[in-house]
C-alpha cells in the first residue's frame with residue numbers, strides 16, 4: 001500500500017518589539033539573567049498585564065502578508081500548566097477568538113508550485129529559560145525571555161513532503177524578516193517550528209494518527225526530522241503496526257526522533273478567557289495604517305524585478321533575498337540607469353566581497369552612488385571592465401569614490417585614437433618579424449600585439465579601440 | 479466622643495480647624511488598637527511606626543494648608559492589597575514572607591490623598607470564605623459578639639471599623655466580601671462597579687469579579703473614600719475610562735419620586751425572620767423618604783450561587799497557579815525534585831478551603847467538562863446581568879437584604895461549606911452582573927447583632943447608590959450603638 005504524509009507546521013516567531021507583550025521590560029537577547037524583569041513578567045501577586053499595541057501591529061502585518069482574514073475582535077485566553085519558566089503558571093495566549101485566520105502562502109519545490117493554507121495566527125507570550133548546572137542538583141531560572149511577544153502561525157495540514165515543509169518554512173521566514181517583525185534567528189530560538197505529521201493510504205480522506213515533532217532548530221533539521229518520521233511511520237504501518245499519538249523530539253546528533261510524551265501524559269491546558277485583558281478591537285483606521293505601511297513582499301518584488309529590470313528570475317531571487325539588498329540594487333540601477341550591469345556588479349563583486357567579510361549589505365563600504373558612478377564610467381568608456389574590477393575592490397576597502405581611485409591610480413583609459421595609433425606604430429615598427437608572421441596567417445600573434453600595447457600603455461588602452469585599431473593597422477599592407 | 483470614634487468628615491473638620499492633629503488621631507486609634515485588638519484580632523500586621531511618620535507628614539501638610547480629604551486619617555488595609563515594603567499575606571501561609579516591591583494602585587491614591595495606614599487586616603485565605611475562619615492567621619472576632627464571626631472575606635477590615643481600630647478601611651469584594659462583613663459588623667461597605675477602581679496590586683482571587691471598595695462608619699465617608707479610589711488606571715486593562723463624578727454631591731440629596739425595586743426572588747425561605755423584618759422596615763423607610771417601591775424580578779438569581787462556584791474557582795485555580803515555591807513566598811523544604819516541590823509547597827502552603835476551590839475550578843475547566851461547567855456558567859452569568867439591566871429600566875435602585883442571617887458563631891459553618899456559601903446568597907449576583915452595591919446598617923437583632931440592608935444600582939451609578947443610601951441613613955436614623963468591648 002502506498003502512503004501519503006500529511007504535515008502541518010506550527011511556527012513561533014519572536015517579534016522585534018522593543019518591549020515585552022504585557023509589560024515595559026526590554027526584549028533584548030543576551031542580557032544578564034533576570035535583569036529584564038519586573039513584577040508583571042515575574043508573575044508577582046496582584047499585577048496585571050497590559051497589551052503592547054505594537055504586537056498587534058506586527059501580527060496584522062503578518063496576517064496581511066499571508067492573505068489572512070482579519071477578525072475585528074479577538075480575545076486572549078490562559079493556557080494553564082506548571083513549569084518553573086512560566087512564572088504565572090499560565091501562558092497568556094489566544095484560543096477561541098484568533099485575530100487572523102484562513103490565510104495562505106505559495107511555495108515552489110522541484111515538484112512545482114503549491115498553495116499552503118494558514119489556519120490561524122495569534123499572539124502569545126514567550127516563557128523563560130531553565131539553566132541546568134551540571135555540577136549541582138539545582139536548576140536556575142532566567143526570566144528575561146518571559147513575556148517576549150510571539151506570534152504563532154498554525155499551518156493547515158496541506159504539506160505532503162519534507163521538502164515542501166522546508167519551502168513553506170523558508171517562505172514564512174522570508175516574509176517575517178522582510179516585514180522586519182522577526183529577526184528569524186533559528187539558533188537563538190526567535191523562529192521555531194513544531195510539526196504534526198501523520199500518514200494515510202493514498203486516496204484516503206481521513207487523517208491517520210499523528211505525531212507531534214519538536215526540537216528542529218534549522219530548516220535542514222525540519223526536513224531531516226520529517227523525512228525520518230515519514231520513514232518511521234511508514235515502516236510501522238507497512239509492518240501492520242499502529243502509530244501512537246505522541247510528542248517526539250528530533251535528536252540531531254543521532255538523526256532520529258524519540259518519544260517525549262504519550263497522549264496520556266499530554267497536558268490538559270484548561271484554556272479559558274483571560275479575565276485580566278479586554279478583547280482587541282481592530283477598526284478600519286488601524287487596518288489602513290498597517291496596510292499603507294506594508295512593504296513590498298519578496299514574491300511581488302521578485303516578479304517586479306524580472307519585468308521592470310529584464311533580469312532573470314534567478315537573479316531577481318538573489319537580489320530580493322533581503323530587503324536591504326533589494327533596495328541597494330534598485331538604488332544602483334536607478335542611479336546608473338543600467339539595471340543589468342547593476343545586477344551583475346551587485347551579485348558578483350559586491351556580494352562576494354561582503355560574503356568574504358561575513359558582512360551584510362547594510363555594512364557595505366561601497367555606496368550605491370559610487371557603484372552606479374563606476375558603472376557609468378564603464379559605459380562611457382572611461383574605464384575598462386578590468387579596471388573596474390580593481391576600482392570596485394578599492395572602493396570596498398577604502399570607501400572612496402571611483403573618481404578618487406582613478407585619479408590615485410592613474411587609471412583613465414586612453415581613448416585618444418591618435419595617441420593609441422602612435423603607440424601601436426611604434427610597437428609594429430619594433431617587431432617587424434612578428435608583423436610579417438601575422439600577415440602570413442599566424443593569427444594567434446594578435447594577442448601578442450595586444451599584450452605589448454597594454455604593456456606600453458600600462459593597461460590604460462581602451463580594449464575595444466585597441467582591437468579595432470590594431471586589426472586595421474596590421475591588415476594595412478605596407 | 480474619642481477621636482478614633484469619629485468619621486472621616488468629622489475628623490477632617492477638626493484637622494482643618496486645627497482642633498486636633500493627625501498625630502493625636504493616630505495616637506487615639508493605636509490606643510484603641512492596644513485596648514481591643516487582642517479580643518477582635520482585626521489585623522495581621524500593624525504599621526504603627528510608619529503610621530506615626532505619615533501622621534507627622536500629614537500635620538506638616540495641614541500646617542502648610544495642604545489638607546486633602548484623607549490627610550491624616552487612619553485607614554486600615556485588607557491584607558490583599560500590595561503595600562510596598564510591608565508584608566502582604568493574603569491571609570495565607572503561602573505568602574507569609576511576601577513583601578511586595580510595589581504599591582497597589584489604591585495605595586498610591588490613598589497615599590497621595592494623605593492617608594495614614596494603620597495596618598493590614600485579617601481576611602479569609604485568598605479571600606475565599608465568608609468568616610475569616612480560613613485565614614492562616616486565625617479568626618477575627620465580631621466586635622458585637624466575640625463568639626461570632628465578623629463575616630468575610632474582608633472580616634478584619636469590617637471589624638476594625640466597627641471596633642474603631644481605624645476610621646475607615648479598604649476591602650475587596652468578589653461575591654460579597656465587603657457587603658456581607660459590613661452588614662454583620664454594622665458598618666457601611668461599598669462594592670463599586672467592576673472596573674471603577676483599579677485592581678492593580680490587588681491579589682487576584684477571581685479576576686472578573688474582584689473589586690476594591692471601602693468600609694466606613696457612615697455613607698458620607700463612603701463617598702469621600704470613593705472620590706479617592708475611583709478612576710481609570712492604565713495598568714489595569716479592565717479599569718473604566720468612565721468619568722468619575724464628585725460622589726460627595728450625592729449625599730443628602732433625597733430620593734423623592736424614585737422608583738426602588740424589590741426583587742421578588744430575594745425575600746425567600748432561609749431568610750432569618752429578624753433580618754426580613756429589619757429589611758421590610760427599611761423598605762418602608764425608603765418610601766417615607768419619598769420613593770415608590772416596585773416589585774422587580776431577577777429570575778436567574780437562583781443560579782447565581784451555582785454560577786459563582788464555577789466561575790470564581792475556575793479563575794482562582796489559574797490565578798493561584800503562580801504560588802509554586804519557585805520565585806517568592808513559601809517553599810516547602812527538602813523536596814526530591816520539581817514535582818515533589820510543587821506538591822509539598824502547595825499542600826502545606828494552602829489551607830483546606832483554598833485547595834477545595836482550586837480543585838473545583840480545575841475540574842470545571844478540564845477538557846470534556848469546560849462546556850458543561852465554565853461555558854454554561856458564563857452563559858447564565860450573562861442572563862443574570864441581563865436580569866439586572868432589565869430591572870434597572872423599571873427602577874432607579876434595588877433594595878435587598880445584605881445577608882440571610884446576622885453574624886453566625888465561630889465554627890458554626892466550617893464543617894458545611896454549602897451553608898457557608900449560602901451566606902453570600904444576596905450579594906453574589908451583584909458581582910456576576912458587575913454592578914455596584916452598598917450595605918448600610920438597618921437595625922439590630924433581638925440579641926443586639928447588626929443587620930444590613932443592601933442597595934444596588936446600575937453600572938457606574940455609584941452616585942445614585944450613595945444618594946439612596948444616604949437618604950435612607952438619614953430617614954431611618956438608626957440608633958447609633960457601639961459594640962461593648
Ligand SMILES: [Zn+2]
Pocket residue numbers: 020023024025036037038039040041042147
Ligand atoms: Zn516585565
